Amino acid sequence: MSQRPIHFYFRGAVRQLEGAAPSRTVLQYLREDAHATGTKEGCAEGDCGACTVVLGEKVDGQLQLRAVNACIQFVPTLDGKALFTVEDLAAIGQPAGTGLLHPVQQGLVDRHASQCGFCTPGFAMSLFALYENNPHCPSRSAVCDALSGNLCRCTGYRPILDAVPAAYAQERVSLERPAVLAALDEMAALPALDYSAAGQRFIAPRSLTELAAARLAAPHARLLAGSTDVGLWVTKQLRELGDLIYVGAVPELKTIRVDEKGLCIGAGASLTDAFEALIAFAPAWAELARRFASAPVRNAGTLGGNVANGSPIGDSMPGLIALGAQIVLQQGDQTRRMPLEDFYLAYQKTALAPGEFVQAVLIPPPPAGQLFRTWKVAKREDQDISAVCGAFALTLTDGIVSRARIAFGGVAATPLRARATESFLLDKPWCAATVEAAMDVLENEYTPLSDMRASAAYRSQVTASLLRRFWLENGGAAGAPVRLADVETLA
Numbered sequence: 148m149s150q151r152p153i154h155f156y157f158r159g160a161v162r163q164l165e166g167a168a169p170s171r172t173v174l175q176y177l178r179e180d181a182h183a184t185g186t187k188e189g190c191a192e193g194d195c196g197a198c199t200v201v202l203g204e205k206v207d208g209q210l211q212l213r214a215v216n217a218c219i220q221f222v223p224t225l226d227g228k229a230l231f232t233v234e235d236l237a238a239i240g241q242p243a244g245t246g247l248l249h250p251v252q253q254g255l256v257d258r259h260a261s262q263c264g265f266c267t268p269g270f271a272m273s274l275f276a277l278y279e280n281n282p283h284c285p286s287r288s289a290v291c292d293a294l295s296g297n298l299c300r301c302t303g304y305r306p307i308l309d310a311v312p313a314a315y316a317q318e319r320v321s322l323e324r325p326a327v328l329a330a331l332d333e334m335a336a337l338p339a340l341d342y343s344a345a346g347q348r349f350i351a352p353r354s355l356t357e358l359a360a361a362r363l364a365a366p367h368a369r370l371l372a373g374s375t376d377v378g379l380w381v382t383k384q385l386r387e388l389g390d391l392i393y394v395g396a397v398p399e400l401k402t403i404r405v406d407e408k409g410l411c412i413g414a415g416a417s418l419t420d421a422f423e424a425l426i427a428f429a430p431a432w433a434e435l436a437r438r439f440a441s442a443p444v445r446n447a448g449t450l451g452g453n454v455a456n457g458s459p460i461g462d463s464m465p466g467l468i469a470l471g472a473q474i475v476l477q478q479g480d481q482t483r484r485m486p487l488e489d490f491y492l493a494y495q496k497t498a499l500a501p502g503e504f505v506q507a508v509l510i511p512p513p514p515a516g517q518l519f520r521t522w523k524v525a526k527r528e529d530q531d532i533s534a535v536c537g538a539f540a541l542t543l544t545d546g547i548v549s550r551a552r553i554a555f556g557g558v559a560a561t562p563l564r565a566r567a568t569e570s571f572l573l574d575k576p577w578c579a580a581t582v583e584a585a586m587d588v589l590e591n592e593y594t595p596l597s598d599m600r601a602s603a604a605y606r607s608q609v610t611a612s613l614l615r616r617f618w619l620e621n622g623g624a625a626g627a628p629v630r631l632a633d634v635e636t637l638a
């Protein structure tokens with residue numbers, strides 16, 4: 148790989164950038180270097196959405212546009228992509244000099260959806276991505292989901308939600324896609340990025356082979372994927388990251404495949420794409436997916452980053468462990484697999500060897516008759532960290548529990564299976580009495596800690612309550628629906 152500047156499409160042309168430290172954020176670049184101050188800084192940790200920008204990439208020959216948080220993305224990750232900010236919107240589809248706003252901006256104005264205005268550019272950018280990706284006005288719940296990463300402290304959300312139908316009621320405008328795609332093609336022809344500045348190196352291999360070689364050559368370097376964990380180490384902990392190996396330019400790592408061996412999700416697949424595949428595989432993922440962070444964090448963050456980070460409160464792991472997932476690790480040209488639960492050795496300590504990286508997560512086909520649920524319990528509906536996250540996968544044969552896998556996060560130093568409860572359930576009839584008795588076992592299975600999110604007693608109690616919920620949601624004794632959503636549907 149040879150050294151070259153960062154290239155990205157911005158304001159109608161391919162720009163080149165040198166000299167910026169590899170861990171300089173896109174937000175710092177925009178506000179301090181490009182003086183594009185429409186993009187705001189609120190929290191600098193991906194939580195408020197004031198810094199929302201839209202990135203364009205070529206996927207399957209089409210332009211894919213997704214909102215992300217500029218405050219936790221590093222500038223070299225822009226390489227080969229298109230960057231759109233709030234200043235770009237008014238020019239889209241409008242003759243120069245008309246002064247007309249983009250429909251999403253006009254919708255916000257018409258519905259009085261802005262007061263102090265600090266959050267408004269972020270809302271406009273999330274809505275711009277939604278608008279470009281949906282030719283027809285999406286449902287209110289789809290709009291709420293698209294805005295799950297945007298906070299407003301003054302206006303209240305109803306006028307903001309009302310801005311969407313107002314935007315769609317106007318004459319439709321659209322981004323000039325061929326010009327953007329041509330720029331993306333031009334950048335794709337460049338060699339893989341190898342970039343150094345301020346004593347820090349950033350390399351972005353373009354294939355699995357290149358990544359494996361780079362990782363072996365520099366086992367000390369930090370792997371970087373969606374930067375939704377690592378970004379905060381810089382903006383909040385002011386850590387020096389050293390050299391970085393970016394996995395986001397390796398197409399093989401973004402592959403998602405379903406075949407007779409099950410569902411295989413490449414470690415570099417975004418959480419948005421990974422959850423879409425997981426929901427198709429087991430629909431019970433839908434609620435957890437919607438409550439995992441926010442749309443922009445899921446657009447940037449990867450499944451590989453979530454499992455590799457090894458946080459005891461990572462939300463994907465309990466469900467994956469319950470479904471019997473294996474983690475695929477690669478070092479050089481060698482790969483090895485292990486059950487995901489065995490990957491976690493101690494608090495934030497994993498089985499990853501020097502020079503190794505996570506290549507994929509493999510979920511086997513479900514046994515016939517498997518019941519599955521996974522839930523997070525947190526104080527807020529959106530954008531919150533779990534107090535407890537749990538998952539249950541039970542197989543029934545003639546009303547008897549023939550297979551049980553239960554896993555929890557937030558109750559120990561690592562995500563952990565509830566092996567005592569699993570053994571207790573095995574070969575028992577699946578009935579209210581078994582569930583009540585198993586709840587006692589589960590309540591005493593873990594010794595969680597008390598912290599600001601929940602007390603130890605609450606955590607123990609909630610693990611048991613989730614088992615009852617699992618029983619009830621799967622029909623309970625009466626077979627009646629117990630979820631509010633189901634009751635509403637019946638009414």
Ligand SMILES: Cc1cc2nc3c(=O)[nH]c(=O)nc-3n(C[C@H](O)[C@H](O)[C@H](O)COP(=O)(O)OP(=O)(O)OC[C@H]3O[C@@H](n4cnc5c(N)ncnc54)[C@H](O)[C@@H]3O)c2cc1C
Pocket residue numbers: 192193194369370371372373374375376377378379394414415418438439440441444447448449450451452453454455456460461462463503504505506530531532533
């Ligand atoms: C606002 C906000 C909300 C969040 N909400 C949630 C939530 O609800 N639930 C939740 O679980 N998490 C949440 N997170 C955490 C984060 O989004 C996830 O952990 C995400 O999956 C991390 O993926 P990433 O690609 O961004 O990883 P990165 O930040 O790029 O990397 C994370 C770690 O994984 C390592 N790594 C990355 N890829 C690989 C690989 N292929 N092989 C080996 N190591 C690798 C990196 O070196 C680093 O140690 C949130 C984060 C933010 C900022």
Ligand code: FES
Pocket residue numbers: 187188189190191192193194195196197198199216217218219
């Ligand atoms: S500044 Fe709050 S999400 Fe980026």
Ligand code: FES
Pocket residue numbers: 260261262263264265266267298299300301302
């Ligand atoms: S208008 Fe003030 S924060 Fe939203």
